[in-house]
Amino acid sequence: MSENAGLRGTVWFRAITGQASSMPGDPKSVLTSDAPLGKEQARFLCVVPDPNARFPGARHGEVGLEEGYTLAARVREIVEQDKGAIKRPIVAIVDAKSQAYGRREETAAIFLACAAAIDAYGSARLAGHPVIALIVGQAISGVPLTHGYQANRILALDDDGVVIHAMHKAAAARITRRSVEELEKLGKKIAPISYDVRDYAKLGLLYKLLHVENPEKPSEQDIRNVQDELVGAVADARRGPVDLRNRLESKEALEMRRATLLVRSKLEAQWLEN
């Protein structure tokens, strides 16, 4: 697994928005920029490492207390500004290896800081903002839940450095009482536990898997292609409903999430019997 978590986030943030800084008063670990996307302006957000962060548990690009509330504040700001107006797109650029694992974080309720970001992203989507997640590196454990999974459309780079998972490999192997090798072998047969983004794409949660020539150092062409795909995802999100049903209706989901679809249809049928 890449030790460079967070570097790609900064690289892609700068490539797409032309800068990589935080808003005044914000921690340096949350990049926010309003930049052109196609013919309109969009708000871009990314969590990156800040070796001088106030919280010692969040100095390597983890999503911690400050990161959760800052994401929440910067998303809510756009929702507030666009009330009664055209809803600008909100783009979460994702490359973070985990939430912050610290005693301070638990004591000060990191669960609520993450919930605040989820509330903000989800409420923005419900208000009609196209919310797009672009996964350029790692998105593990609480990261995709907090910063990405409330998006209308999720895009990921088609690259071995992209890892989307519920828990990093060593910990998942330990908890399920397997060796890392056994876990990798099982992942080839069982797509939901695989660490390979191509297996992840089989689950039907992604809008698109994007090929780029150089994900660490994108070329002009790579950047243009990804921007075009973001514009396409925004347009597609605006055409669709504000809920997440596209993750159940994709052709991959019809195959891979059969049990989800079965339980939903049975529950609906029995719900209505009265």
Next chain:
Amino acid sequence: MSNLPSISNFISRQSFIELDARERAIALFDEGTSRELVGPFDRIESPWLAMQDVTPQEDDGCVVMKGKIGGQAAVVIALEGAFQGGSLGEVSGGKMAAALTLASADNEKGVSTSAVVLLETGGVRLQEANLGEAAIAEIMASILVLRRHAPVICLTAGTVGCFGGMSLAAGLCSYVVMTRESRLGMNGPEVIEQESGVDEFDSKDHALIWAIDGGEQRYATGLADALVEDDIPQIADAIRNLVLKGPPPVYRSSQVELYRSRIAALDTSRQWDPKELRALWSTKDSTEEKQ
């Protein structure tokens, strides 16, 4: 609620914690009004566990019941902590997300329907990793819609507690109800010890765990709305009161500026005695109400 129970109360109480998920759900409804949906006889089990030599269960550890609470339509969704640690897999997570969505649809049709989620869970089931996580994201999206119409009440009674991604879902709920035995936190003590070392968190130090994650602390710092004894009538009363109260004026997870300023005011150069936070985080600004 600040007094400790007297010994006679303690002896005569009817334990809620000792009930399984199905019994817990029934106990919250007006008597005789509940019926289970997609129960074990529908035999929808996880398609992923048997492939990994784990025995599945025919309700996948998630019980959905519809009925009436305080005379109003309600759905109770209870996770069974005794099955795979209450973890969320494709089926259990899908069931919860679907039930919350159906409750929203009823509200939109004019039938006011609340939801009570009984969270005894470590979070995502690692044998179904990304599909469990996807289901949790869909549960969150459903809570955000439903809570606008009617209360979504999280009850974590113990003994598993509520951890991982589902603690974030708890953070989105209209109200959180806890017992002293229960815990609410994102990262379990073992996970913190493993990732950050025993000096950061000694997972064998039970007093420390409950001092941070325990119901009494979460209630005293305004992060839970009611603290109840492990007693069936008292818990059912607390839930009924919150159902009848309707949605709060503001959700805890929407109070970003308040919590951001609270975090900014903390001294991060040292570990804190969790009791310090009780003095700093006055409860008057949050959605809660003392019972």
